[in-house]
Structures are given as C-alpha cells and as structure tokens.
Amino acid sequence: MFSSRNQWKFIQNDNNEQIDELVKQTKTPRLVVSLLFERGYDSAEKINRFLKPELEMLYDPFLLHDMQKACDRIKKAITSGEKITVYGDYDADGLTSTSIMYEALLQLGADVQYYIPDRFKDGYGPNLEVYKKLISEGTRLIVTVDNGVSGNEAVNYAQQQGVDVVITDHHEMPAELPHAFAIVHPRHPDSSYPFSDLSGAGVAFKTATALLEEVPPEMLDLAAIGTVADIVSLTDENRVIVSAGLKVLQNTERVGLLSLYHEAGVEQNKITAETIGFGLAPRLNALGRLESGALGVELLTTFDDQRAQEIAQHVQQLNVKRQELVNEITAAALKKVENESQQHAVNLVVGSNWHEGVLGIVASRLVEATGKPTLVLNANEETGAAKGSGRSIAAFNLFAALDGHRDQLLSFGGHYMACGLTIAIEKQDEVQQILDDEAAKQNISAAPQPVLEIADKIDLTNFHLDDLDKIEMLAPFGQDNQRPVFAFTNFKVKLAKPMGKANNHLRLNLENSKGGLVSAVYFGIDQDKLGQIIQDPKHVEFVGYPDKNVWQNKTSLQVKIEDLRLVQGQPELQVFDQRVNKLTVNMFKKPGVYAFFEKKILAQVKQYMSVDSKAIVLSKQGEKVRAKDLYLIDCPNDLRDLQLSLNTVEAQKIHLVFYPKNDVSKAGMPDRAQFGNLYRFVLSHHELNLSRDGAKIAKHLGVSKELMIFMFQVFFEVGFVKIENGLVTGVPSTQHVNLKETSSYHSRRLQIRTQQILLHSKSADLINWVKEQSV
Incomplete structure (x- = not known):
C-alpha cells in the first residue's frame, strides 16, 4: 500500500446560481465556466477575455521601465552606424530572445551581431572578459536579452568605457542593480507594469514592438517558444502571446523551425504548448547544455534550407545524447543519495566527470524521486571547484536560502525554485550545513503535503471525445493555467502492465459500465509502486485528465494520470x-x-x-x-x-x-527430412569428430549445431550411431523405429513446452x- 504524492482536494462549488448566470451571459459550457470561476474569473468580461485572447489585449510596451530610454538609445546607435551586440543566453528562452531582438534590429537597418555565452567558459549572464573582447572588436552598444540584472561587474565596466548597455531581462532582481544605460524589466521597483511575469522572450518581444512601433506577428512564434520554455505564468499577457504564437507556429515558414519539426516528429498543424514544452524546447536547450547555443539562433533565423536541415539534425543528435547523459547521471546521483548515512533536509550531491550541462535536469529528477530540494554539482579537481544546479520544492525558497551566504559560494544566481552555483570542493560540508540550517528556518519538515485540486468527477461511461473540446477551450495550458484534474467514476481496472523501453511507465486497462475500454497511463512511476499495482490493480485509485490518444490514425479517449495511490494492502504473494x-x-x-x-x-x-x-x-x-x-x-x-x-x-x-x-524452443523439433538427411550423412562419413567439425557439419546440413547434437542423441538411443574414442560412426539398420517414442525426443518436447510458457509467454x-x- 502507498499514498498519493499530493493531498487530493475536491473543489467545493457553492456558487451555482452565479455560475448559471455566467453561462447565460457568455454562452459557454457550464463545465468551462465552473472551472474558470474557481480560478478567479468571476465576471463575464474576465471569462470572455480569457477565452478569446487577442493581440489588442497586449499592454503598451512603453509602460515598461526605461523602454523609451532604451529605444531612443538603440535608434541613435542605428542612425549613427554604431556596432550593436545582442548579448543573449544559452537556453531556449535566451535563444528565442536573442533571435527576436536580432531580427528586429536587422529590420531597422542596424549593424548588429549576437553573442551567446558558452555555459562552460562564460557562465550565465554578462561576462567581464567577453565584454572586454566585444568592446575591443568595436561594439559600441550592448543590448542584453534574458540576462543582465545580475551582471554588475561587466555592465559597469562597459559603461565606464563609454559603451552603453541596455538591459532587457526578467530574472530576480538583486539588491544592487548594475549602472546600465537603461533597464527594461517588468518587475523593476520604479515601475508599475500591469503584468510582472513576462519571460525573457516576452520582454524582447515587447522591446521589438516598441522599436518597430507595431506588434511584429512574425516574431510571435519565437516569443511563444521562449514563454512556454521558461515556465512563466500562462495567464494575462503571456496567454495572449502563446495563443497567438501557437497559430504562427502552426503556419510558420521559418525553415529552421520546419526542419526542427521534422527531426522531432512534430505535426505542424497539431502544435500545442505541450509540444513546445516537451518537443521543441528540450532540443533547443540541448545545444547550450552540451555545446554552443549560438547554433540555436542561427537555426531560428536562417533562410538557408540546407543549413537549417544540418543544424536540426545536429540538434536531434545532441538531444539523444542529452537524454542518455541524464539517465546515467541520475542513476549515479540517486545511488549517492541512497548511500548517504546522515539524513539531510536538502540533497547536496557532488560527483566527478558529470556533464555540467544536464545537472539541472538531474536535480529535477532527484526532487521527484526524493521529495527534497536538491543541488547536483560536478567536482573539478583541477580547479578545486564544484559547479552545478539546484531545484527546489514549493516549501523551500532556494534563492533566499543561499542569497545571504554568498561569501561561502564562488558564484550564485537563480530564483525561488531553481539556482545555479559554484562552490569550492572543500566547502561541501559547510554548504550542506547551510542548506540544512536554512531548511530548518523555513520549517520545510512541517510543510503540509502539497494540495492537488480536483475540479470535478468524470463518468467514463458517458464522457466522449467531443467533451474534450470543452476542456480544450482553456488551453494553452501551463504554469498558473494547469489542465484541470478530475476523478473518474463508473469503471473497473481490468489489467495493469508496465510500458516503455525501461518499463518505467504504467498502463491501466479500464472497462466502463457499458463494457467500453479506456486506457489510462502514468509516466515515470517508481518500480516498487509499479510492482505493487501490477499485483493488485483493482485497488489503485487515481486522478488525472482526459486526453486523446492517436494510434495508427485512430483516435480514442485516454486518461493521463497525475497522481495515484494504492488504497488496500497488496496480496500476500x-x-x-x-x-x-x-x-x-x-x-x-x-x-x-x-x-x-x-x-x-x-x-x-x-x-x-x-x-x-x-x-x-x-x-x-x-x-x-x-x-x-x-x-x-x-x-x-x-x-x-x-x-x-x-x-x-x-x-x-x-x-x-x-x-x-539453452533456449531450445526457438529451434523447435527436427522434422522427418532433417532426421533423414543426418542419417544418410553419417552412413557416408565415418568417424565424425563433432567437437572439431560439428559446426561445419551442421552448416552443411542446414541446421543449428544444437539441433544436430540432439538428433545424434536420438540416433545413439536407438542404435543408429555408435561412439568410440569420441568419434561418431553411422550404423546401418533396416529396422523401423519411431524416433518420437524415444526418451530423448520426449524430454526435448517437454523442454520446449516448458520454455514456451516460462520464457515466451506474456508477462x-x-x-x-x-x-x-x-x-
């Protein structure tokens, strides 16, 4: 028996009259109105704005802090022919931000180049040595995208050298901001922008809108990718950007994206936010994780079909490699956590020869496996430093925990749920103690079980594919606009079985009260839980959401399980x-x-x-x-x-x-012709040395050596051959013998039947x- 990861809380809806009225006013299905009402959309105007996002709903970009100042400086640089460098970042948000800003400046006739820092050499954000190099090569204006607010040293240096820096960023703002020429940021303390949760690509898109003096629809595809990839709130302005961007993605003519679709197996007309999150973004991220992210900007902005195909193929290869590295390092890191003798509230796992580009993903995997905040670092004995990433849980503010201890860290940056950091290897114990002390201060041990809100119950007997269209009205789904989760009724679990290459996923075969079959799938299940469910599938309870499953051009209803539990002890055996x-x-x-x-x-x-x-x-x-x-x-x-x-x-x-x-069931039993061929052969060839020539003889006869040896055993039993000094000679016989009645034949037949059941039957x-x- 095991419990669910979350506390299941059914939404209590006591506003039936108000919901009924909103249904009339909006002419929207009651299920949709009810779901939106519980999410705070309690008026017809709010519901209509949510369900019908339009570009006209985007806010004036000049409401962003320093936007006018930033645009004036950029346009001045263009007019005077100054060399501009767009300084980006190596993740999907950074690559799309860079592409948006680069294309906007090209449209305005700028002398512009872009620079994507190397994760391993340059690190995240403004790098002083890179800034020096760019300035020495003639850059007179640096425009950052998806970074900058934590780059005091490099930004201040550039300003001192007479090179202005315009920062466009969305990350957590430190106490001391750099002395940039302009800082465009939705959460700047001196502004009151209506929406604070733009992604880096979102801020770049707003800046491009201000520079071009109109919304650039051709850049919405990039803005949507960056917004979804960075897991920012898919509400308000981001909902508009992603909704419009998905339509552009479904019709884009960017050769780089089309090539990426092909390599990722993406159907263009069916792209959703989930396609971005699980298909496109991980591949773009693989570039910066394993090599150079600069190829990503080239892929997104090129007009060369052949070059786009080459890069997309390379991206696909890197993504496969990234998956292999993640699996390998996760297994090693989990082993270290399991072997840790002292229990810690926060996992700090340090290994060697671990690829630093994938440690954030590994940390996320360990959070899922252990339920604890986790930092995963790679130790470099040559430099004496350990570098990596951290991921957290809702009950633990990772940024706040480490921000006050920068004197114990070589580098650090991040936000509530994630961080990147470097520490001295010798400081590992001290940092572990800091994390445990901060966990105690934040009292994460007393944090309640996370709550998973259950929107409603769905009767699997009366729910059909057409009903999914109602729920899809709430899309695109993502942060702060999650797919609604439901409980399900009127079904029986008929069978539970593992699925996937590693057998780490679960499939349940469900039968509704009318005999209809529906499958339910759960991805990434713990092996022990999987074993328990397979033993006792009738007592598993789950919540999730209905979805479409397309297989061999047939579409059927499927349930995606979000959480589950086994409510009764497993059988004795x-x-x-x-x-x-x-x-x-x-x-x-x-x-x-x-x-x-x-x-x-x-x-x-x-x-x-x-x-x-x-x-x-x-x-x-x-x-x-x-x-x-x-x-x-x-x-x-x-x-x-x-x-x-x-x-x-x-x-x-x-x-x-x-x-x-020896799996004899594959070879089976010899037929009469094979017995006859072998008998004729032994009669015409005396004193056969099977140990030396057995393989050649078997090949000559067209049978396996194993099957030939068995036939010799049968012949020996009935006297058709004799063995002297290890040599086999045929014995002529006119006596009719039924070979199938020999004990050797009978034993092999039993062995084949046994192996068919034990080796080749379904699990x-x-x-x-x-x-x-x-x-």
Missing part, C-alpha cells in the same frame, strides 16, 4: 517478471533465497551472492521453501518440476529470472500462472 537472457554479477547482490534447478549454474554464480543470501537446488521431492524474496534463477527442463516446487513455496515475493542456458499471463500454482 507478489510475483515479479525479471526474465533475462544473461546472468550478471549485480543480479545476486540483493539478499534473498536463490533457487536453482541445475547445480552447475548454482556453482558458477554462488561466489557473487550476498552474505545475507541463501542458495538452494529445488528438490523434486517437494521440500518446503520459505523466503521473503525467492529468486527462481534458471529455467527448468520440465514444467512439472516448477509446479511441484511452487506448490510448496512460502514466500512474500517471487522473482522470475528463468535464465535459459501478465506468466505472473497469473505462477500465482495459481502457488495457491
């Missing part, structure tokens, strides 16, 4: 399908009883077993086997041997390994069969 084709040392590290049918296999692996483990040979006499964890290692030759053993097992968990030393069928034998 649990069975796990862990079948393998090869035995490895690590398979014998866990304590338990390891059972074998062949003594030879036991002898080969016994040295690798844990001292807490026990090895046994299963007896045909049916002796009692008692164990908490019983591992059935090898595959028996006769199914009856396994049945007899299972009838006497007293175990809580049975792990089915069933390693086949669910095998588990059920084993349970039945163990009753």
Whole structure:
C-alpha cells in the first residue's frame, strides 16, 4: 500500500446560481465556466477575455521601465552606424530572445551581431572578459536579452568605457542593480507594469514592438517558444502571446523551425504548448547544455534550407545524447543519495566527470524521486571547484536560502525554485550545513503535503471525445493555467502492465459500465509502486485528465494520470517478471533465497551472492521453501518440476529470472527430412569428430549445431550411431523405429513446452500462472 504524492482536494462549488448566470451571459459550457470561476474569473468580461485572447489585449510596451530610454538609445546607435551586440543566453528562452531582438534590429537597418555565452567558459549572464573582447572588436552598444540584472561587474565596466548597455531581462532582481544605460524589466521597483511575469522572450518581444512601433506577428512564434520554455505564468499577457504564437507556429515558414519539426516528429498543424514544452524546447536547450547555443539562433533565423536541415539534425543528435547523459547521471546521483548515512533536509550531491550541462535536469529528477530540494554539482579537481544546479520544492525558497551566504559560494544566481552555483570542493560540508540550517528556518519538515485540486468527477461511461473540446477551450495550458484534474467514476481496472523501453511507465486497462475500454497511463512511476499495482490493480485509485490518444490514425479517449495511490494492502504473494537472457554479477547482490534447478549454474554464480543470501537446488521431492524474496534463477527442463516446487513455496515475493542456458524452443523439433538427411550423412562419413567439425557439419546440413547434437542423441538411443574414442560412426539398420517414442525426443518436447510458457509467454499471463500454482 502507498499514498498519493499530493493531498487530493475536491473543489467545493457553492456558487451555482452565479455560475448559471455566467453561462447565460457568455454562452459557454457550464463545465468551462465552473472551472474558470474557481480560478478567479468571476465576471463575464474576465471569462470572455480569457477565452478569446487577442493581440489588442497586449499592454503598451512603453509602460515598461526605461523602454523609451532604451529605444531612443538603440535608434541613435542605428542612425549613427554604431556596432550593436545582442548579448543573449544559452537556453531556449535566451535563444528565442536573442533571435527576436536580432531580427528586429536587422529590420531597422542596424549593424548588429549576437553573442551567446558558452555555459562552460562564460557562465550565465554578462561576462567581464567577453565584454572586454566585444568592446575591443568595436561594439559600441550592448543590448542584453534574458540576462543582465545580475551582471554588475561587466555592465559597469562597459559603461565606464563609454559603451552603453541596455538591459532587457526578467530574472530576480538583486539588491544592487548594475549602472546600465537603461533597464527594461517588468518587475523593476520604479515601475508599475500591469503584468510582472513576462519571460525573457516576452520582454524582447515587447522591446521589438516598441522599436518597430507595431506588434511584429512574425516574431510571435519565437516569443511563444521562449514563454512556454521558461515556465512563466500562462495567464494575462503571456496567454495572449502563446495563443497567438501557437497559430504562427502552426503556419510558420521559418525553415529552421520546419526542419526542427521534422527531426522531432512534430505535426505542424497539431502544435500545442505541450509540444513546445516537451518537443521543441528540450532540443533547443540541448545545444547550450552540451555545446554552443549560438547554433540555436542561427537555426531560428536562417533562410538557408540546407543549413537549417544540418543544424536540426545536429540538434536531434545532441538531444539523444542529452537524454542518455541524464539517465546515467541520475542513476549515479540517486545511488549517492541512497548511500548517504546522515539524513539531510536538502540533497547536496557532488560527483566527478558529470556533464555540467544536464545537472539541472538531474536535480529535477532527484526532487521527484526524493521529495527534497536538491543541488547536483560536478567536482573539478583541477580547479578545486564544484559547479552545478539546484531545484527546489514549493516549501523551500532556494534563492533566499543561499542569497545571504554568498561569501561561502564562488558564484550564485537563480530564483525561488531553481539556482545555479559554484562552490569550492572543500566547502561541501559547510554548504550542506547551510542548506540544512536554512531548511530548518523555513520549517520545510512541517510543510503540509502539497494540495492537488480536483475540479470535478468524470463518468467514463458517458464522457466522449467531443467533451474534450470543452476542456480544450482553456488551453494553452501551463504554469498558473494547469489542465484541470478530475476523478473518474463508473469503471473497473481490468489489467495493469508496465510500458516503455525501461518499463518505467504504467498502463491501466479500464472497462466502463457499458463494457467500453479506456486506457489510462502514468509516466515515470517508481518500480516498487509499479510492482505493487501490477499485483493488485483493482485497488489503485487515481486522478488525472482526459486526453486523446492517436494510434495508427485512430483516435480514442485516454486518461493521463497525475497522481495515484494504492488504497488496500497488496496480496500476500507478489510475483515479479525479471526474465533475462544473461546472468550478471549485480543480479545476486540483493539478499534473498536463490533457487536453482541445475547445480552447475548454482556453482558458477554462488561466489557473487550476498552474505545475507541463501542458495538452494529445488528438490523434486517437494521440500518446503520459505523466503521473503525467492529468486527462481534458471529455467527448468520440465514444467512439472516448477509446479511441484511452487506448490510448496512460502514466500512474500517471487522473482522470475528463468535464465535459459539453452533456449531450445526457438529451434523447435527436427522434422522427418532433417532426421533423414543426418542419417544418410553419417552412413557416408565415418568417424565424425563433432567437437572439431560439428559446426561445419551442421552448416552443411542446414541446421543449428544444437539441433544436430540432439538428433545424434536420438540416433545413439536407438542404435543408429555408435561412439568410440569420441568419434561418431553411422550404423546401418533396416529396422523401423519411431524416433518420437524415444526418451530423448520426449524430454526435448517437454523442454520446449516448458520454455514456451516460462520464457515466451506474456508477462501478465506468466505472473497469473505462477500465482495459481502457488495457491
């Protein structure tokens, strides 16, 4: 049994009369109005503005702090022919911000270039050495996008050299701001911009709008990507940007985006905010994480079809590599956390030879796995520094926790939920103590379980694909406008099974009260929970949202599970399908009883077993086997041997390994012609040396060596061959013999039947069969 990650809270709606009135006024489905009402949209005007976002709803860009001053300086630089450098960032928000500003300045005739800092050499934000280089090469105006407010040293240096810096940024503002010529920021303390949660691309888009003196619709695709990628609030002005931007993305003619769609397997006319978040943004981010983000700006702004294709293919390759690195480092980091003897409120994990570009993703994975704020760093022994990223939980302000301890850090920046930092390796213990002390101050141990609001219940018998269109009226979904989560009624869980290459996802087959089938899927489930659910699927409870599943051009209703729990204890016996084709040392590290049918296999692996483990040979006499964890290692030759053993097992968990030393079921039984060919061959070839020439003979006969040896065994049993000094010679015979009645033939037939069931049956069928034998 296990509980849900969140506290499920059903929304209590006691405003039926007001909702009914709003339904009449807006002519909107009641479900939609009810959902919006609970999110604070309590008037017809608010609901209509939400459901019909228009570009006219965008705020005047000159309401942003220093916007007029920034535009005047940029236009002056263009008029006087000054060289301008757009200084960006290496993530998806930074790459789209840079592309927007670069294209806007090109349209105005500027002498403009862009610079994307290298994550590993330059770090995040203004870099003093890079600024010096840019200035020495003739740059007279620097325009930052998606960075700048924390770059005091570099920005102040440029201003002192007579090179103005215009900052456009959206990140957390430090106590001391740089002395830039202008700072365009939605949360600047000296302004009152109506919407404070623009992304870097959003601020760049607003600046481009001010410079061009009109909304540039051709840049909305980039603004939408940056806004979704940076996980800012998808309400108010961002909702307008993303809604309009998705339409542009669905019709864009940018050759770079079209090439990226192709590599990512994205259908252009079906692009949603989720497509950006899970398809496009991770690929753009892969550039800056593993190499140089500058290629991303080239991809987004190029007009060269061939070049776009080359970059997009490279991006796809990097994204695959990024996924592999994340999986590898996450496994190593989790192992370190599990082996940590002292319990900490915050995970600080330091490794070596870990790729720094993916550590933020790894940190997120560890937060999901442990429920704790996590910082993951890579230690460089040559520099003596450990550099990486942190991710947090709602109960812990990561930025506030470390901001007051900068004297203990080599570098630091970030916000409430995430940060980047570098520490001296020798300071690891001190930083861990700081994190634990700050966690105590913020009292995260007493933080309540996160609340997941359940919007309503959905009857799976009466809910259809057409009903999804009502919920989709609330899209685009994202931060502060999450898909509504529902509970589901009128169904039975018929089957639970793992899915995915790593078997780390769950699929439930549901049957509604009319016999209709609906699938429900849950991604990234813990293996222990997965095992429990497979054992006892009838007692799993879940909440999620309805969605469309398209498979082989057929669209069906599917439930995406957001959270689940097992409400009743699992059965006494649990069975796990862990079948393998090869035995490895690590398979014998866990304590338990390891059972074998062949003594030879036991002898080969016994040295690798844990001292807490026990090895046994299963007896045909049916002796009692008692164990908490019983591992059935090898595959028996006769199914009856396994049945007899299972009838006497007293175990809580049975792990089915069933390693086949020789999978004869693939070769099957020889036919009459194959027996005849072999007999004729041995009669015409005397004193065959099978150990030396067996492979050649088998190839000549067109059979596997294993199958040929079996046929020789049958011939030897009936006297068709004799063996002297290891050499085989045929014996002529006129006697009619039924080879199928030999003990060798009978034994192989039993072995094939056994292997067909134990090695090649479906996982669910095998588990059920084993349970039945163990009753």
